[in-house]
Amino acid sequence: MSFYDLSVTSRKGEEIPMSDYKGKVVLVVNTATGCGFTPQYKGLEEMYEKYHDKGFEIIDVPCNQFAGQTPGTDEEIHEFCTLKYNTQFPQMKKSDVNGENAIELFKYLKSQKGFEGFGSGPAAFAMGVMLKKIDKDYKNNPEIKWNFTKFLVDREGNVVARYEPTYDMAKLDKAVEELL
Numbered sequence: 715m716s717f718y719d720l721s722v723t724s725r726k727g728e729e730i731p732m733s734d735y736k737g738k739v740v741l742v743v744n745t746a747t748g749c750g751f752t753p754q755y756k757g758l759e760e761m762y763e764k765y766h767d768k769g770f771e772i773i774d775v776p777c778n779q780f781a782g783q784t785p786g787t788d789e790e791i792h793e794f795c796t797l798k799y800n801t802q803f804p805q806m807k808k809s810d811v812n813g814e815n816a817i818e819l820f821k822y823l824k825s826q827k828g829f830e831g832f833g834s835g836p837a838a839f840a841m842g843v844m845l846k847k848i849d850k851d852y853k854n855n856p857e858i859k860w861n862f863t864k865f866l867v868d869r870e871g872n873v874v875a876r877y878e879p880t881y882d883m884a885k886l887d888k889a890v891e892e893l894l
Contacts, residue, residue: 715822716871717732717740717822717867717871717872717873718731718732718733718735718736718871719732719733720732720818720819720822721818721819722773722775722806722807722809722817722819723806723807723809723817724804724806724807725788725789725791725792725804725805725806725807725808726788727807730804730806732819732871735771735773735867736871737769737869738769738770738771738869739765739769739770739771739866739867739868739869739890739893739894740770740771740772740773740866740867741758741761741770741771741772741773741864741865741866741867741886741890742772742773742775742819742820742823742864742865742867743758743772743773743774743775743862743863743864743865744775744776744777744811744820744858744861744862744863745774745775745776745777745784745795745805745861745862746776746777746778746780746783746784746861746862747776747783747784747785747786747791747794747795748783748784748785749780749781749783749784749860749861749862751860751861751862751879752783752861752862754862754879754883755795755798755799755801756799757883757886757887758772758774758801758803759799759800759801759802759803760887761886761887761890762801762802762803763802764887765890765891765894766802766803768894769869769894770890770894771803772803772804773803773804773806773819774795774801774803774804774805774806775805775806775807775808775809775811775817775819775820776788776791776805776806776807776808776809777808777809777810777811777858777861778808779810779811779812779813779858780860780861783861784808784861787808788805788807788808791805791808792805811858811863812857812858820858822873823865823873823876824856824857824858825856826865826873827856827865827873827875827876828855828856828876829852829853829855829856829857829859829876829878830876830878831853831878832859832878832880833878833880833881835880837879837880838878838880841859841860841878841879841880845859845860859878859879860878860879861879862879863876863877863878863879864876864877864881864886865877866886866889866890866893868893869893874893875889
């Protein structure tokens with residue numbers, strides 16, 4: 715199985731095949747509307763505007779599995795993102811990224827790039843402390859740890875990197891630019 719064999723459901727219920735993204739650089743991210751990392755929508759939209767014409771796409775998958783930080787319907791989530799952050803990239807149907815009901819796209823992404831840590835700094839430390847209370851073995855499994863985990867896919871469909879929500883958005887921008 716490859717990235718291009720998968721699909722995701724749009725917020726309107728349509729199946730979107732990843733093969734539609736062949737030849738493009740894709741960032742897949744699980745998002746939330748009520749999270750401390752929600753302001754990352756601003757940086758994501760800036761990258762989208764900057765690189766979309768060069769072949770960059772964002773696949774936004776809202777998820778309510780982390781402290782219930784994505785309440786609301788798919789339409790309410792879309793309205794929040796477009797009104798507050800002027801997002802232009804498409805949002806998919808709210809979906810699970812972990813557990814029994816995780817969508818195939820995230821099962822695949824996690825199989826390609828496991829958890830490698832939160833990095834350093836106050837946010838990374840805080841995430842580690844919080845997650846240790848939730849899952850003592852969090853460092854040793856590939857599960858998504860929190861909202862705004864991102865996977866970068868190159869133009870050939872290879873999952874080249876996984877970025878935790880604590881990763882510097884400016885460095886992520888540079889990584890995207892290098893693949894374009």
